[in-house]
Amino acid sequence: MYTKYSAWNLFRQGLSRRPWPRVWEHHELGSSYDVVIVGGGVHGLATAYYLARNHGITDVAVLEKSYIGSGGSGRNTAIIRSNYLTPEGARFYDRSVKLYEGLAEDLNFNVMFEQRGHMTLAHSDASLRTMRWRAEVNKLEGIDSSVISPDAIKELAPFLDVSNHPRYPIVGALWHPPGGIIRHDAVVWGYARAANALGAHIHQDTELVDIEVSEGRVTGVQTSRGPISSGIVVNCTAGWASLISDMAGVEMPIVTRPLQAAVTEPVKQFLHPVIVSGSLHTYVSQTARGELVFGASVDPFASYSTRGSLEFTTGLATHVLELMPAIANMRLLRQWAGLCDMTPDFGPIIGPTSVDGFYVDVGWGTYGFKAGPVAGESVADMIANGRPGELISSFGLDRFEAGTLTAEKGAAAVGH
Numbered sequence: 001m002y003t004k005y006s007a008w009n010l011f012r013q014g015l016s017r018r019p020w021p022r023v024w025e026h027h028e029l030g031s032s033y034d035v036v037i038v039g040g041g042v043h044g045l046a047t048a049y050y051l052a053r054n055h056g057i058t059d060v061a062v063l064e065k066s067y068i069g070s071g072g073s074g075r076n077t078a079i080i081r082s083n084y085l086t087p088e089g090a091r092f093y094d095r096s097v098k099l100y101e102g103l104a105e106d107l108n109f110n111v112m113f114e115q116r117g118h119m120t121l122a123h124s125d126a127s128l129r130t131m132r133w134r135a136e137v138n139k140l141e142g143i144d145s146s147v148i149s150p151d152a153i154k155e156l157a158p159f160l161d162v163s164n165h166p167r168y169p170i171v172g173a174l175w176h177p178p179g180g181i182i183r184h185d186a187v188v189w190g191y192a193r194a195a196n197a198l199g200a201h202i203h204q205d206t207e208l209v210d211i212e213v214s215e216g217r218v219t220g221v222q223t224s225r226g227p228i229s230s231g232i233v234v235n236c237t238a239g240w241a242s243l244i245s246d247m248a249g250v251e252m253p254i255v256t257r258p259l260q261a262a263v264t265e266p267v268k269q270f271l272h273p274v275i276v277s278g279s280l281h282t283y284v285s286q287t288a289r290g291e292l293v294f295g296a297s298v299d300p301f302a303s304y305s306t307r308g309s310l311e312f313t314t315g316l317a318t319h320v321l322e323l324m325p326a327i328a329n330m331r332l333l334r335q336w337a338g339l340c341d342m343t344p345d346f347g348p349i350i351g352p353t354s355v356d357g358f359y360v361d362v363g364w365g366t367y368g369f370k371a372g373p374v375a376g377e378s379v380a381d382m383i384a385n386g387r388p389g390e391l392i393s394s395f396g397l398d399r400f401e402a403g404t405l406t407a408e409k410g411a412a413a414v415g416h
């Protein structure tokens, strides 16, 4: 068990003058585990946590080739929302929002979830029509979303110009009050600490080299630190999902593309909600420290590069200044990229595969971080019960052969 974070323990620890115990322990690599999870991001760590907490499965290894959260979990723009376009998508992400709402208490770790509201601007009648559609689907699923007028937008985000002067006039917006932002590193650390406390082994600097399959069944993995035998291997990676699935001989309909983001110097708080403009290919939120965090569309080519590019910054500035000309003199502090595994229908691939015991939780495109808790809960449930549950039944790999695609592209934050 871990030392609980509480006011009393903070006081006691301060008086003791001893350092806080490690957040998770280092373990030697075991020669066998009941479950091996590949990927130490929010999906892999949440899966380990819910396996232990909900099903008592604790003989679990999480393999991370670098440090935990070093991939997509530490590179996203930390936006949480459930205003999706399809009923199955909206239902699934709504469960994630609910889990995020209780996560700080559940993990005893302050994940700093701020439900500031999520506003997607419409600059044309066509986008307003899609927003009405999304709002109606959301309402039927019990999700708080509605289309609001320029006057209501002005009240929520006074710095936006809602007159008809701008080149891209704002004609309405999809308003989703439960959406917001979170501290993504805190989410990763919170899950790691809780999973470790329940018995999972987290192995950083441990790269997957191969997956062993015999007579159609997974039997173990080879890692950079030695072999592990296991009857269950779960691919919870982003960026390398198709290469890792190839190791088990399972082909994935995935193309990997970088998604770039940038952060400015901090300024006084002026932006409360998360603002998204699909037509201008940008989204922005202001962190508690005052920085503006910007993202855009995925890069228009397949690549494994996580470097920023000048084309991105100039494109971003052009688009953002259409929306917020007053910030023209702010300086960018940093830019970076994460890797997005894009599927043909913008839905994830989550479920069993043609190899017995080899499961996938991949293909998250630009939606991965917000799905972390519900994906972890659903994958843990699938492993414990031997079959996918209701919430993930439409996201299986077999849909690409059956032709039952999910059509979630219309819910992307920006056009891709």
Ligand code: PYC
Residues within 6 Å of the ligand: 077, 079, 081, 283, 295, 366, 367, 411, 412, 413
């Ligand atoms: O779908 O909200 C979203 C999103 C934001 C950044 C990347 N995807």
